Amino acid sequence: MAKKVVSLLLASHPGPTVVVTVIAVGLGIGLGYPPGRLVLLALAILFGQLSIGWSNDWLDAARDRAVERTDKPAARGDVSVTTVRAAAFIALAVGLVLTLPLGIAALVVHAIAIASGWAYNLGLKSTAYSWVPFAVAFGLLPAIATLGQEQPAWPQWWVYAAGALLGVAAHVTNVLPDLEDDARTGIRGLPHRLGARPSGLLAFSALALATLLITFGPGLPVRPVLLVGLVIGLAAAITGVVLLLRRSPTRLLMQLIMTCAIVDVVMLALAGQSVTV
Structure with missing residues (x-):
C-alpha cells in the first residue's frame, strides 16, 4: 500500500508541483498573509498542481510506455492509470474547494490557471501554441495570491x-x-x-x-x-x-x-x- 502511495505521489510531477506551491507561498508572505490564510493558499495551489501533474501522467501513460520512460510510475505499471485519473479529478475538486474561502475572484482565476494546465495535457502540447497554457497559468499565479488577500487587489x-x-x-x-x-x-x-x-x-x-x-x-x-x-x-x-x-x-x-x-x-x-x- 505504501509503495503505491509513493508511486502515486511520484506520478504527480512532484518537482514542478512543489516549485509552483513554494512560489505561491513566497508571494503570500510578501503580501503579508496571516498564517492560516497562507496555509489555505498553499494547499489550494498544491492540489491544483497535483491535479495537473496527475492528469499529465494519466493522459501520457501510453506514450510514456512507448518510449520506455522508466521514471513514470503509471507507464511502469507501479500505479494503475485508473487510480491516477481518479486522483487527478479528486485533486481538482479539492483545489477549487480550498480556493473558495480566498474569494470568488481568486477561485475564478485559479480555475482558469488549472484549466490551462489541463488544456496543455489534453492536446495543446502537440501544437505551435504549446507555450500558451504556461504563459496563462504563470501569468495568473500572482493574481491568485493578490486576489486571495483579505482585501483583494488585482x-x-x-x-x-x-x-x-x-x-x-x-x-x-x-x-x-x-x-x-x-x-x-x-x-x-x-x-x-x-x-x-x-x-x-x-x-x-x-x-x-x-x-x-x-x-x-x-x-x-x-x-x-x-x-x-x-x-x-x-x-x-x-x-x-x-x-x-x-x-x-x-x-x-x-x-x-x-x-x-x-x-x-x-x-x-x-x-x-x-x-x-
Missing part, C-alpha cells in the same frame, strides 16, 4: 507580463530534455519546431525580460535588493546564452534557467504590495 499589468514570460521559460525548460522522446510519439510543440538552441535562446530572453520588468516595473520603488537580483539574473542569462551559442544544450543550461527563474520569483515576492494596483 496585480499591475507588468506582473502578468513577468509571470507569462516565466511561464514560457518554464515550458521550454520542461520540454528540452525530452525533445527526442517527444518526437518519437508525435509531440511537436513550439520548442520541438524551433529546435533546442533557438528554444534555449527564447527561454533566456524571456527570463531576462521578466527580470527587467520585476526590477523596473511602474510603481516599484528602487530597492538595492532588486538591483542585486537584476545583476544575478542577467548574469545567469548572459552566461547561458554564451554557453548555448558555443555548444549543444546541456543540463547546465537548464540549471541556469532555473537559477534565473528562482531569482525572479524571490524578487517578485520581495516587491510585496507594490505588485498590486
Whole structure:
C-alpha cells in the first residue's frame, strides 16, 4: 500500500508541483498573509498542481510506455492509470474547494490557471501554441495570491507580463530534455519546431525580460535588493546564452534557467504590495 502511495505521489510531477506551491507561498508572505490564510493558499495551489501533474501522467501513460520512460510510475505499471485519473479529478475538486474561502475572484482565476494546465495535457502540447497554457497559468499565479488577500487587489499589468514570460521559460525548460522522446510519439510543440538552441535562446530572453520588468516595473520603488537580483539574473542569462551559442544544450543550461527563474520569483515576492494596483 505504501509503495503505491509513493508511486502515486511520484506520478504527480512532484518537482514542478512543489516549485509552483513554494512560489505561491513566497508571494503570500510578501503580501503579508496571516498564517492560516497562507496555509489555505498553499494547499489550494498544491492540489491544483497535483491535479495537473496527475492528469499529465494519466493522459501520457501510453506514450510514456512507448518510449520506455522508466521514471513514470503509471507507464511502469507501479500505479494503475485508473487510480491516477481518479486522483487527478479528486485533486481538482479539492483545489477549487480550498480556493473558495480566498474569494470568488481568486477561485475564478485559479480555475482558469488549472484549466490551462489541463488544456496543455489534453492536446495543446502537440501544437505551435504549446507555450500558451504556461504563459496563462504563470501569468495568473500572482493574481491568485493578490486576489486571495483579505482585501483583494488585482496585480499591475507588468506582473502578468513577468509571470507569462516565466511561464514560457518554464515550458521550454520542461520540454528540452525530452525533445527526442517527444518526437518519437508525435509531440511537436513550439520548442520541438524551433529546435533546442533557438528554444534555449527564447527561454533566456524571456527570463531576462521578466527580470527587467520585476526590477523596473511602474510603481516599484528602487530597492538595492532588486538591483542585486537584476545583476544575478542577467548574469545567469548572459552566461547561458554564451554557453548555448558555443555548444549543444546541456543540463547546465537548464540549471541556469532555473537559477534565473528562482531569482525572479524571490524578487517578485520581495516587491510585496507594490505588485498590486
